[in-house]
Amino acid sequence: MGIIQRQSIKRSIVxxxxxxxxxxxxxxxxxxxxxxxxxxxxxxxVATFLWPFxxxxxxxxxxxxxxxFKSEDNNNGFLGxxxxxxxxxxxxxxxxxxxFKEPLFxxxxxxxxxxxxxxxxxxxxxxxCILIIFIQLLLAYTSNFNRIVIPNAIFNLGIKxxxxxxxxxxxxxxxxDERVKWLLLGLYCLILVGLFVYLASxxxxxxxxxxxxxxxxxxxxxxxxxxxxxxxxxxxxFAFTIDTVMVAPMTDFGKGGIYTIALFIxxxxxxxxxAINGIAAPIISTAWGKNDTEEISKIYNRSSIxxxxxxxxxxxxxxxxxxDIFSLTANYEELIAGQYVVLIIGLARVVDMTTGVNGxxxxxxxxxxxxxxxxxxxxxxxxxxxxALIPIYGITGAAIATAISIALFNIIKYLxxxxxxxxxxxxxxxxxxxxxAGIAYFLPSLLxxxxxxxxxxxxxxxxxxxxxxxxxxxFRLVPDINEFIEPYWKKLRKRM
Numbered sequence: 001m002g003i004i005q006r007q008s009i010k011r012s013i014v015x016x017x018x019x020x021x022x023x024x025x026x027x028x029x030x031x032x033x034x035x036x037x038x039x040x041x042x043x044x045x046v047a048t049f050l051w052p053f054x055x056x057x058x059x060x061x062x063x064x065x066x067x068x069f070k071s072e073d074n075n076n077g078f079l080g081x082x083x084x085x086x087x088x089x090x091x092x093x094x095x096x097x098x099x100f101k102e103p104l105f106x107x108x109x110x111x112x113x114x115x116x117x118x119x120x121x122x123x124x125x126x127x128x129c130i131l132i133i134f135i136q137l138l139l140a141y142t143s144n145f146n147r148i149v150i151p152n153a154i155f156n157l158g159i160k161x162x163x164x165x166x167x168x169x170x171x172x173x174x175x176x177d178e179r180v181k182w183l184l185l186g187l188y189c190l191i192l193v194g195l196f197v198y199l200a201s202x203x204x205x206x207x208x209x210x211x212x213x214x215x216x217x218x219x220x221x222x223x224x225x226x227x228x229x230x231x232x233x234x235x236x237x238f239a240f241t242i243d244t245v246m247v248a249p250m251t252d253f254g255k256g257g258i259y260t261i262a263l264f265i266x267x268x269x270x271x272x273x274x275a276i277n278g279i280a281a282p283i284i285s286t287a288w289g290k291n292d293t294e295e296i297s298k299i300y301n302r303s304s305i306x307x308x309x310x311x312x313x314x315x316x317x318x319x320x321x322x323x324d325i326f327s328l329t330a331n332y333e334e335l336i337a338g339q340y341v342v343l344i345i346g347l348a349r350v351v352d353m354t355t356g357v358n359g360x361x362x363x364x365x366x367x368x369x370x371x372x373x374x375x376x377x378x379x380x381x382x383x384x385x386x387x388a389l390i391p392i393y394g395i396t397g398a399a400i401a402t403a404i405s406i407a408l409f410n411i412i413k414y415l416x417x418x419x420x421x422x423x424x425x426x427x428x429x430x431x432x433x434x435x436x437a438g439i440a441y442f443l444p445s446l447l448x449x450x451x452x453x454x455x456x457x458x459x460x461x462x463x464x465x466x467x468x469x470x471x472x473x474x475f476r477l478v479p480d481i482n483e484f485i486e487p488y489w490k491k492l493r494k495r496m
Contacts, residue, residue, distance in 0.1 A: 014149055018156040019268045023325075025164040026261050031331040032171045038248055038257030039177070040163060040184055043121060045244035047128035052233035055133045056089025058082050060229030061222045062140040063282050064364055067289060079141055079199075080207035081214070086133055097126065111387075113249040124181045131188040138195040145202050148278045154194040162187040228372050232363075235375025239382050239405040243398040250390050259395040262338030265322070266345030266399075269314045273353045276303050280357050285364040296361060297423045302480055304356030304425035309433050309478050311353035313468050315346045316441040320460050324453040341399040348403035355410040356425055358417055367420060374412045378405045429477045436477075440468035 030037045062082055101122065109115040118125070135155065142151045166183055169175045175183065199205050244263065248256030280299055287295045322342055326335045362371050382405040389397025418424045444460040444467070476482050 014153045014156060016271060018160040019271060021157070021160040021164070022264055022268070025160070025167075026264065027325070027328045029164045029167050030257065030261055031329045031335065033167050034257040034331075034334070035253040036170045036177075036180060037163075037167055038253035038255070038260065040166065040180070041244065041260040042117065042248040042253065042256055043124055043128060043181060043184060045241060046118070046125050047132055049237045049241050049245050050125070050129045051132045051136065052230055052237055054090055054093035054129055055086055055136075055230065055233075056092060057223075057226030057230035057233075058085035058089050059133065059137045059140055060226045060233070062137060063144060064225060064285050065218075065222055066141075066144040066282070067286065077206055077209035079204065080209045082137060082141070083134075083207065084209070086137065090130055090133065094126075108249070113246075117249045121181065124185065127185055128188060131185065131192055135188065135192050135195060138192070138199060142195070142199055142202070142204065143278055144282055145204055147202060148275070150198050151195055152275075152278070154198065155191055158187065158191045158194070162190075225368070228369050232372045232375050235372065235379040238379030239375060239409060240402060242379075242383055243386055243402045246386050246390060247395060247398050251394060255395055258334060258338050259341060259398060261335065262341035262395070262399075263345055265318060265325075266342045266349060269311055269318065269346050270349040270353055272310045273307050273349075276307065277357050277360060281360045281364070284357065284360045288364045293421065293423075297421075300356050300358070300361060300417070300423050301425040304354060305427070305430070305433075305478050306480055307353035307356060308350070308430060309472070309481065311350040312434060312437040313440065313464075315350050316437045316468070317461055317464055318346060319343060320441050320444055320464060321457040324456040324460075327453040338395060340396050344396070344399040344403045348406040351407045352410050354426070354430075355414045358410065358413040361417055361421070361423070362413060365421075367416075370416055371413070374409055374416075378409045378412075381405070432475070433472070433477055436468050436471055440464040443467060 059082070062078075066078060105115050105119050108118060139151050139155060142148070163184075166175065166180050166187070169183075170180050196205065244256070244260060247259045280303060284296055284299060287293075287299075319342070322339055323336075326332050326339070329335055359371065362368060382401055385401035385404060386398055389401050391397075393400070414424075441464065444463040447460060447463065450456055450459065472478065473482055473485065
């Protein structure tokens, strides 16, 4: 898969390094202060929820229309144009926010949300939202240069390192509630500056707009695409972020912290998806521009089986070792309440990975509006399901609602691509891979406990790895994995 394979593997390494830091934080740091961790995650979740509304679609054209502005020596100020677009969106959002702030808080109170959770931190949420908007733009825009590793490291590792530091400082009374949220803003400011500096090093920080490229036809097309894109982004946050927004104000910051930890573990299964999709998106966009459906089908098929294989294996490892992982913490009894959140979200992420880069395939085609239709249906249903299940089942109810949204959304997109483009990646060897994952989970689960949780994790994971990876490579169920590993294996054998 060339550059897709190289960049996605490098990004996966960075992402899993972030996951490792996250796991360490989850075991040894976040349990020290569940409430402040839940508080920080609540601020981030609400700001993330709001950014599609405030951006006015300014981040949406950053990949699709890059080719329209690109020339041999520069990008004709496309980034500058997008920044102006975002500033206009933020201005409109600010005015509307001032006008409707109090009625909105009253509405949230009427829905049995804790009004003070929003009202007391509105300025922090607003500023954090603006920072996230510009960060999202730079992350997307930098991918046009086929570079996703460093930006992902700046963002992912920055968050994974910064938030634990804030929690530790709070635990040792170096920070209070007010200072910790302002330092959270400082953390996002540093990330934004880092992304700007890296983009400048690539020669992509050309802000002087060449307005001759902005003819009426292109502007109309971009505005139309951005409208559907921003509605799609809104649908996405409703479908996949609303749970973290709703859990804390419908329960408390402590349960919100536990839910976020469990959600982190479940979502870590999908790290390779973000890596492959991030680098494949601009290539798929270019392929649609050339109407190269053969290239798109190839990326779809190969990404799907790789992601499915990695997904089911990681899911097996996580569920196999989850109890021992929680046993490593000082608050096992509290954390174990999130075990079914991990299971439910993890299985939903496997479904997501199995359908490959379907979102990009539809999103950069002439049928991009279909993504919006599917998202809007599922997003509103997700809100109602969360609202119904959280009061009854707590954090498990939120996980069920999110899993339904993820699974249905991807199944609908999968069927649409199959019917419309005649592309369908699932083959018979998927069943063999699933069987291997089942064996890799079941047999190690029968092993007796050593009484030492960390040793249990190492032994069970090692046995599971041998049971899964060995047959997978021997029977060449995923040729891309064999092609990637074999050169390194040959070098190793020569040295031996």
